[in-house]
Amino acid sequence: MADFGSSQAILHAVEEPHRFFLDDIISNIEIHGYHIVDGCHSEGDVLAFLSRLGNTVQHRDSESTGVTYLATKGGIANLPGFAGFSSEALPPHTDRSALPVPPRLLAMGWCFASSAGGDLSVHDFAKILPRLRKAHPSVVDLITEQLRIRYDDGEQSFHGPMLEAVGENRFRLRFRIDGNGYYRFVDSALISLLVQEINRTQMPVRLGPGQLIIIDNHRCLHSRGHYCGERLVLRVLLDTEHLEAGFEECSDAT
Ligand SMILES: [Fe+2]
Numbered sequence: 695m696a697d698f699g700s701s702q703a704i705l706h707a708v709e710e711p712h713r714f715f716l717d718d719i720i721s722n723i724e725i726h727g728y729h730i731v732d733g734c735h736s737e738g739d740v741l742a743f744l745s746r747l748g749n750t751v752q753h754r755d756s757e758s759t760g761v762t763y764l765a766t767k768g769g770i771a772n773l774p775g776f777a778g779f780s781s782e783a784l785p786p787h788t789d790r791s792a793l794p795v796p797p798r799l800l801a802m803g804w805c806f807a808s809s810a811g812g813d814l815s816v817h818d819f820a821k822i823l824p825r826l827r828k829a830h831p832s833v834v835d836l837i838t839e840q841l842r843i844r845y846d847d848g849e850q851s852f853h854g855p856m857l858e859a860v861g862e863n864r865f866r867l868r869f870r871i872d873g874n875g876y877y878r879f880v881d882s883a884l885i886s887l888l889v890q891e892i893n894r895t896q897m898p899v900r901l902g903p904g905q906l907i908i909i910d911n912h913r914c915l916h917s918r919g920h921y922c923g924e925r926l927v928l929r930v931l932l933d934t935e936h937l938e939a940g941f942e943e944c945s946d947a948t
Pocket of ligand 1: 788789916
């Protein structure tokens with residue numbers, strides 16, 4: 695089910711393509727979980743823009759600049775944890791979920807979109823969590839229980855809860871089901887229920903060349919549809935001091 699509550703954030707950002715309002719960006723991320731800007735047409739543009747927000751976090755697949763070129767790469771695309779280099783659909787997930795503390799922000803800049811498909815969706819867990827509490831408390835027990843899941847990408851391993859308390863009524867999420875996420879067989883039905891609820895709450899986002907989306911990676915999951923043709927997206931992971939730790943669940947989620 696599409697959630698159009700965040701469209702104001704997109705429209706506002708696109709209307710102000712060439713101005714950098716750090717307070718506005720942080721405010722939009724706090725309110726909506728993500729923010730979109732225009733005018734980032736090159737790796738230099740993307741890095742210059744993001745340098746105001748925080749510090750780049752290196753990734754296994756990134757260049758020394760911290761930028762990862764996400765495009766179809768045969769040979770590795772079928773390996774667990776490398777699906778970003780395929781043209782297949784990606785289920786909802788947070789990035790770098792095996793790290794002790796995943797990067798706070800995920801930025802993706804569109805160089806060129808595919809001829810068909812490949813759209814991004816953002817899933818705001820601040821809205822999903824209260825719905826789970828109401829309809830599926832057993833899923834909340836699953837995601838908050840210590841040592842019930844393990845995320846292991848071959849370099850990093852995390853054995854702990856999917857949803858961590860990081861302050862009073864504030865939480866940090868991590869989630870993956872890409873072959874590097876390990877769950878107990880008896881939890882299969884609850885994981886399926888969780889994925890179903892995550893998919894019910896999504897904001898489809900169609901981005902074009904020069905647009906950059908910045909997502910709160912501790913709050914929102916992201917997913918991608920299957921695509922055809924060439925597609926190139928620049929990914930940068932960041933930590934920032936401009937956001938309070940974790941997220942607070944939405945009190946008005948319906
Ligand atoms: Fe991702």
